[in-house]
Amino acid sequence: MKLKVPAFLNTKTRQLALLYCLVIMPAYAQSQKAMSVIDFLNIPAVASPRLSPDGKMFVYVMYESNWKENKQIGHIWRKDVSGSNLIQLTNGLKGESSPAWSPDGKYISFITQRKPAKENQIYLIRNIGGEARQLTNHETPVKSVQWSPDAQSLYFLASDPKSKEEKHNDKVKNDLYALDENYKHTHLWRIGLTDSVATKITDGDYSVNSYQLSRDGKSLVIRRGISPLYDESTTNEVWLMNHEGKNPVQLTFNHVSESSASLSPLGNQILFTVAANEQFEKYYNRKLFLIPTGGGDAVMPLKATDYEVSRAKWSGDGKTVYLLMNMGVEEQLFSFSPSNGKLKQITKGDHAISQWHYNHRLDQHILAINHAKNAGDFYLMKGTDFKNIKRLTEVYDYLDKEFLLPKQEKVSWRGEDGMTVEGLLYYPANYTKGTRYPLVVQTHGGPASSDKFGISRSFTHYNPVLTGKGYMVLRPNYRGSTGYGDEFLRDMVGSYFKNSHLDVMKGVDYLIEQGLADPEKLIKMGWSAGGHMTNKIITHTDRFKAASSGAGAANWVSMYGQSDVRIYRTPWFGGTPWEENAPINLYWEHSPLKDIHKVKTPTLVLVGGKDVRVPPPQSVEMYRALKSHKVPAHLYIAPREPHGWRELRHRLHKINLELDWFAEHALGEKYTWESVAEDKLPKEEEEEKVN
Numbered sequence: 001m002k003l004k005v006p007a008f009l010n011t012k013t014r015q016l017a018l019l020y021c022l023v024i025m026p027a028y029a030q031s032q033k034a035m036s037v038i039d040f041l042n043i044p045a046v047a048s049p050r051l052s053p054d055g056k057m058f059v060y061v062m063y064e065s066n067w068k069e070n071k072q073i074g075h076i077w078r079k080d081v082s083g084s085n086l087i088q089l090t091n092g093l094k095g096e097s098s099p100a101w102s103p104d105g106k107y108i109s110f111i112t113q114r115k116p117a118k119e120n121q122i123y124l125i126r127n128i129g130g131e132a133r134q135l136t137n138h139e140t141p142v143k144s145v146q147w148s149p150d151a152q153s154l155y156f157l158a159s160d161p162k163s164k165e166e167k168h169n170d171k172v173k174n175d176l177y178a179l180d181e182n183y184k185h186t187h188l189w190r191i192g193l194t195d196s197v198a199t200k201i202t203d204g205d206y207s208v209n210s211y212q213l214s215r216d217g218k219s220l221v222i223r224r225g226i227s228p229l230y231d232e233s234t235t236n237e238v239w240l241m242n243h244e245g246k247n248p249v250q251l252t253f254n255h256v257s258e259s260s261a262s263l264s265p266l267g268n269q270i271l272f273t274v275a276a277n278e279q280f281e282k283y284y285n286r287k288l289f290l291i292p293t294g295g296g297d298a299v300m301p302l303k304a305t306d307y308e309v310s311r312a313k314w315s316g317d318g319k320t321v322y323l324l325m326n327m328g329v330e331e332q333l334f335s336f337s338p339s340n341g342k343l344k345q346i347t348k349g350d351h352a353i354s355q356w357h358y359n360h361r362l363d364q365h366i367l368a369i370n371h372a373k374n375a376g377d378f379y380l381m382k383g384t385d386f387k388n389i390k391r392l393t394e395v396y397d398y399l400d401k402e403f404l405l406p407k408q409e410k411v412s413w414r415g416e417d418g419m420t421v422e423g424l425l426y427y428p429a430n431y432t433k434g435t436r437y438p439l440v441v442q443t444h445g446g447p448a449s450s451d452k453f454g455i456s457r458s459f460t461h462y463n464p465v466l467t468g469k470g471y472m473v474l475r476p477n478y479r480g481s482t483g484y485g486d487e488f489l490r491d492m493v494g495s496y497f498k499n500s501h502l503d504v505m506k507g508v509d510y511l512i513e514q515g516l517a518d519p520e521k522l523i524k525m526g527w528s529a530g531g532h533m534t535n536k537i538i539t540h541t542d543r544f545k546a547a548s549s550g551a552g553a554a555n556w557v558s559m560y561g562q563s564d565v566r567i568y569r570t571p572w573f574g575g576t577p578w579e580e581n582a583p584i585n586l587y588w589e590h591s592p593l594k595d596i597h598k599v600k601t602p603t604l605v606l607v608g609g610k611d612v613r614v615p616p617p618q619s620v621e622m623y624r625a626l627k628s629h630k631v632p633a634h635l636y637i638a639p640r641e642p643h644g645w646r647e648l649r650h651r652l653h654k655i656n657l658e659l660d661w662f663a664e665h666a667l668g669e670k671y672t673w674e675s676v677a678e679d680k681l682p683k684e685e686e687e688e689k690v691n
Helices: 011-029 037-043 164-171 230-235 397-402 463-468 486-492 500-513 528-540 556-562 569-572 586-589 592-598 617-630 648-667 681-691
Strands: 045-051 056-066 071-080 097-101 109-113 121-126 142-147 154-159 187-190 198-200 207-213 219-225 237-242 259-262 269-275 282-292 308-312 321-327 331-336 344-345 354-357 364-371 374-382 408-414 422-424 435-445 472-477 515-528 546-550 604-609 634-637
Touching: 037 463, 045 097, 045 354, 045 364, 045 463, 056 097, 056 259, 056 354, 056 374, 071 109, 109 142, 109 556, 109 569, 121 142, 142 207, 154 207, 207 259, 219 230, 219 259, 259 308, 259 397, 259 586, 269 308, 282 321, 282 486, 321 354, 344 681, 354 374, 374 397, 408 500, 422 463, 422 500, 435 500, 435 528, 435 648, 500 515, 500 528, 515 528, 515 648, 528 546, 528 592, 546 648, 556 569, 556 586, 556 617, 604 617, 604 648, 617 634, 634 648
Parallel strands: 187 207, 282 308, 331 354, 435 472, 435 515, 515 546, 546 604, 604 634
Antiparallel strands: 045 056, 056 071, 097 109, 109 121, 142 154, 154 187, 187 198, 207 219, 219 237, 259 269, 269 282, 308 321, 321 331, 331 344, 354 364, 364 374, 408 422, 422 472
């Protein structure tokens, strides 16, 4: 086994880690095992790290699988930055989220729902632990909590309650509703710490969809739109007002969806990010913009980079903007100086940075680093000093000790038109050079996103399980992905499947040419846009022996009206399917149903019963078309599930289905389904079932 120490560690830490590997690794390497499906679903998730005001402690949420409750439940943990005194602060039945320190460091606020409250409320707990007290008693669920700088009040967002008449109608089942009109506006509130009096800060026929309190507590930057609906997010504009909600001034008139809006420490400008170009035309990589608070046009200071700006924050003195940037297969932290235009990469390595939290008073960052051997433990970094980064948690150390994790490698190839395309390759456990392996091709959702280094915890990308069973996995960042420049992203504008599916197939050809993939054992899978791609590819070629399409579109014409979002789809086809002289031919040309008669690949179709993003009728159309052509196919609908499935047993069933399907149709083998102990039948019932 080749020893490899993560590149992001400093020299001293790398030396110690290497010594540890030389001494300890032989002892546990022999005991490493292939990861089971249940092992995968039991991987915890850590999120929302927050550094205390004095920098001595931090809190975070850890979500762990609870099979009795059939979901992952999160609780808040606190630890000293020195590495000692790890304690679990909360343990409610419903779990807790969104921890935030009071500016004086005495309290930690969080959100949860506990009886007798019927909705999520704000709770407070002392930094030393103890019993939490409920602060809000709001009629509707609260979210997006921020403390005032003086620690005397907290701000939050909540939707308006139903009227008495609406509640009465619900009670007597007179509950017809108008589609896309059955929402309540979201507004900003403030509640006092000592008197628990809640005051409504904004009100009117609009929704506050996000906000940021200025560092001095005197101003509010809000993102205000005509509704809270996703498809109307382009109506959101940036407004500035005082902390009481008075003297509101609209700063942007761009008709695009801004995010990360925050006021500079000097109060003279606001930064925000938006997926647009300099003219605020839609469907571009997300970029940084600055706008003066005194009025004037927004400017785009970073024009030379192809990378996408995921998030942005002002430094403590306001002279620097820290940027989390999507670089395709990497996510890294950068610093940018608006005064001289200099952009500097801070973090480096084969990893993806996530869960980034910045403490401007101390100029310190907490961030998660996700790489091939760790699913994202937390680190502490001062300013731009990546060399002396300090590790804070060891939640995921067990993964590399107990399991055969796959080697990850960035690979690149030429697309059909000569464009360079790259992706991530996951090698099978105990890979032997010169041997060809069954290849699972996974395509990401979005499609405006990209697959990155690290261990995915998604039920759609259970790669350690696949590689443990001898599969090789390719995750291509096909045309339409972010982090590679606007030309690469906008290849889909005007024609969705122009080069994207060809990029995927060229990646498959490349691995076959390299002697890595077995051309007779190819498998295709994906979710959301990855499902769209699966549906397209099985109509394009019969080279795949098995496929799984999750929440995929089959008919772009019907999909346009069925989904809860159209703002990204209109650019793909140059108009709506309802307008005069509509581009119906283009919609149909790119619909997998058009060529469904060509399909020979045995295909699973999966969708959530309450998926509004890619609604079940799309999967029904796909399934019935496949069956009409005698293609082996099954459609599975998960009750209660939205676009991303949440229930553990649904996730387990989905992965079992796919592994069974792949084994049968691509490998000619039998697969043994996994189950949790709680779901196994008593011995007598099992014998009766067999007989």
